[in-house]
Amino acid sequence: MLSSPTRSLAEVQANTSFAALLWATSRPGIPQVLPSRDEVPVIQALLDHECKAYSADPILMPELLRVGAQISEIDEADYVFLGELRSLEPLHEVRTGSDLYPDKAALVTVRARIGSGQGLRLSGPGVDNEVTLKISGLPDGFWQQRNDLMRYPKGFDLILLDGANVIGVPRTTIVEVL
Numbered sequence: 001m002l003s004s005p006t007r008s009l010a011e012v013q014a015n016t017s018f019a020a021l022l023w024a025t026s027r028p029g030i031p032q033v034l035p036s037r038d039e040v041p042v043i044q045a046l047l048d049h050e051c052k053a054y055s056a057d058p059i060l061m062p063e064l065l066r067v068g069a070q071i072s073e074i075d076e077a078d079y080v081f082l083g084e085l086r087s088l089e090p091l092h093e094v095r096t097g098s099d100l101y102p103d104k105a106a107l108v109t110v111r112a113r114i115g116s117g118q119g120l121r122l123s124g125p126g127v128d129n130e131v132t133l134k135i136s137g138l139p140d141g142f143w144q145q146r147n148d149l150m151r152y153p154k155g156f157d158l159i160l161l162d163g164a165n166v167i168g169v170p171r172t173t174i175v176e177v178l
Helices: 010-025 038-046 058-066 089-093 142-149
Strands: 052-055 079-083 108-111 113-123 131-136 157-162 165-169 174-175
Touching: 010 038, 010 157, 010 165, 038 079, 052 058, 089 142, 108 131, 113 157, 113 165, 142 174
Parallel strands: 052 079, 079 108, 108 157
Antiparallel strands: 113 131, 113 174, 157 165
């Protein structure tokens, strides 16, 4: 009789996180739930020794090193963790890929508050008709700056974290401020 290996708690949490992130980015604007309330599940699910990562939050460094990620400057990073974003300046440095290599763009993770604040309307691939939601905790002009930086197929993908709740906003998503 064949037996299958028993998954560790870390593997179960990483798989749960990966599924939540996959659903969040494939269904923009629809909140998903991670197994814990910070960036650690994102790091554990997506990063390994082949990934370049930047963190504006030094508290994340031990976890980035634990998974073997290469620590890099923001303009070279595949994964950018900005924590509580207070300025729009870092967005100008994030990799947006190129017309030939759009896959060289970064995935940016930012803390925000979901369910309060500025009203947004999302549309585009993965969105059934449109999704409206409220987001706060981002600098004034964030969504306009994001829209200005998107030049399909170039751009960056965005993960918004509010505790254990996560929302994905891929570069293909059109965001309109209400």
